[in-house]
Amino acid sequence: MRSKVIIRPLAVLVAFAASAVIASSVFAQGDVTKETDFRKIKPPSAHGTVLMNRSTASSTEVKPVVFPHWAHRDKYSCKACHTDIGFKLKSNTTGVTQADIEAGKYCGECHNGKAAFAATECGRCHSYGTEVKENRKFDDAVKGLPADHFGNKVDWVKALSEKKIKAGPLPGGKDDLQALDLDIIIPAAKFTPHPPDVKFPHKPHTEQIDCATCHTAIFKQQKGGNPEMNMMKIIAGQYCGVCHTKVAFPLDDCFRCHSQPAPKAEEPEKDKKDKKDEKTGE
Ligand code: HEC
Ligand code: HEC
Ligand code: HEC
Ligand code: HEC
Numbered sequence: 001m002r003s004k005v006i007i008r009p010l011a012v013l014v015a016f017a018a019s020a021v022i023a024s025s026v027f028a029q030g031d032v033t034k035e036t037d038f039r040k041i042k043p044p045s046a047h048g049t050v051l052m053n054r055s056t057a058s059s060t061e062v063k064p065v066v067f068p069h070w071a072h073r074d075k076y077s078c079k080a081c082h083t084d085i086g087f088k089l090k091s092n093t094t095g096v097t098q099a100d101i102e103a104g105k106y107c108g109e110c111h112n113g114k115a116a117f118a119a120t121e122c123g124r125c126h127s128y129g130t131e132v133k134e135n136r137k138f139d140d141a142v143k144g145l146p147a148d149h150f151g152n153k154v155d156w157v158k159a160l161s162e163k164k165i166k167a168g169p170l171p172g173g174k175d176d177l178q179a180l181d182l183d184i185i186i187p188a189a190k191f192t193p194h195p196p197d198v199k200f201p202h203k204p205h206t207e208q209i210d211c212a213t214c215h216t217a218i219f220k221q222q223k224g225g226n227p228e229m230n231m232m233k234i235i236a237g238q239y240c241g242v243c244h245t246k247v248a249f250p251l252d253d254c255f256r257c258h259s260q261p262a263p264k265a266e267e268p269e270k271d272k273k274d275k276k277d278e279k280t281g282e
């Protein structure tokens, strides 16, 4: 019964996903979203958009800053900003000040009136809760890029391989990323019956992210070297969850990671017993 073998692990995944959907509607009835931090359904333009209000939350002079990844990741690699400039991979943890920016650091590496609009156009960055007239529109920016079902609804991996976007260095910098073509199968065997195993492909990651971002800050550099990793920790923002959902495609897209052939389902206890009975004639 081949169909049965395939359906059972799928059913587990579907049940997980369904419970997430049901849970969100239950939470919506009483507003516990703050306590649970439950992910709301966001429009594609809001996926990967970061609110920076570390020093501007209570400013009377300016609004907090809204940083859209989509407006940048079609030109620059993650490495350019997160390694070369040093923006941290968690919102509101980088000690950036307006004085830094005007001195050509952080956003000011590019927002100097040459590579991008100047640091004097306050309202284009300090835009929380406002309409920005000059904004490049999200729909125009992603038009013609290969589509996907989740997140920005853009398949950023395909967009890069089809050269529709660049993952380039900082202005004036050199592209020194070296892609590594190495797939690693991570078994997802901590539950029974377990979902399809995960394939982690180095290539699409290392085309835009340098080794040191992951090794060993996030993952020990060894197959099977991260035995503490599990799905709950990933959902809580560790391991793959450092990027996936926040900026890279969200965790809702189970099978893009759990992409290996479904494992063989174990026979239910009852069937085993029946077979034994047949053999022994008991
Ligand atoms: C033009 C610069 C730039 C590029 C390119 C860029 N980022 Fe970011 N990223 C930022 C900034 C700025 C922040 C906010 C940092 C802060 O608030 O301390 C950020 C924050 C993040 C966060 C934390 C988000 C959160 O909600 O906590 C993640 C994850 C992240 N980036 C991943 C990526 C990935 C993956 C790529 C490549 C696909 C990428 N970034 C490309 C500038 C950039
Ligand atoms: C290219 C984007 C950008 C532009 C343009 C910009 N800022 Fe900022 N500014 C930031 C970021 C990022 C922060 C840090 C925000 C945070 O973490 O809360 C910041 C912080 C600030 C702060 C908080 C205190 C401090 O000194 O760091 C003030 C005040 C401020 N900006 C004023 C201005 C004014 C006035 C202008 C226009 C002359 C301006 N900004 C233009 C990105 C920008
Ligand atoms: C590596 C270069 C680079 C860095 C670093 C960078 N930007 Fe940009 N940014 C660009 C370019 C290029 C554009 C698109 C061209 C333009 O609009 O001038 C852009 C566009 C934007 C836009 C879209 C606004 C609009 O009106 O279209 C915002 C908002 C923005 N950047 C904010 C920021 C903030 C805030 C930071 C720092 C936290 C930052 N950027 C850091 C290069 C950069
Ligand atoms: C986005 C994160 C990420 C980046 C970037 C990354 N790796 Fe990895 N790497 C992983 C993960 C995840 C594993 C598997 C760990 C496990 O099985 O627990 C791994 C495993 C490895 C292994 C072990 C292979 C084995 O058979 O034991 C090597 C070697 C490795 N990476 C080299 C590199 C090099 C070299 C680079 C840069 C060119 C790089 N990685 C960039 C996430 C990353």
Ligand code: HEC
Pocket (backbone or CB within 6 Å): 151, 156, 157, 158, 198, 199, 200, 201, 204, 205, 209, 213, 214, 218, 239, 240, 241, 242, 243, 244, 247, 248, 249, 256, 257
């Ligand atoms: C440092 C950030 C980061 C971490 C950590 C990370 N990823 Fe990714 N991953 C990305 C980015 C960026 C992409 C490009 C696609 C996108 O942005 O949606 C990507 C793409 C992928 C793809 C799509 C490949 C394709 O060919 O379409 C898979 C599968 C994937 N990641 C699996 C994983 C798994 C599994 C882990 C954890 C073991 C992981 N990633 C950890 C940033 C990250």
Ligand code: HEC
Pocket (backbone or CB within 6 Å): 012, 013, 014, 016, 017, 186, 187, 188, 189, 190, 191, 194, 195, 198, 226, 227, 228, 229, 230, 231, 232, 234, 240, 241, 244, 250, 251, 252, 253, 254, 255, 256, 257, 258
């Ligand atoms: C970004 C990649 C990624 C996505 C997307 C993803 N997972 Fe996982 N998942 C993993 C990794 C990696 C493991 C293996 C953890 C381990 O055991 O080392 C895992 C393990 C699991 C396990 C086994 C139990 C455990 O905690 O290890 C279950 C069940 C699971 N995932 C369910 C899901 C469901 C349901 C979805 C979609 C809603 C999903 N996953 C989406 C990467 C992903």
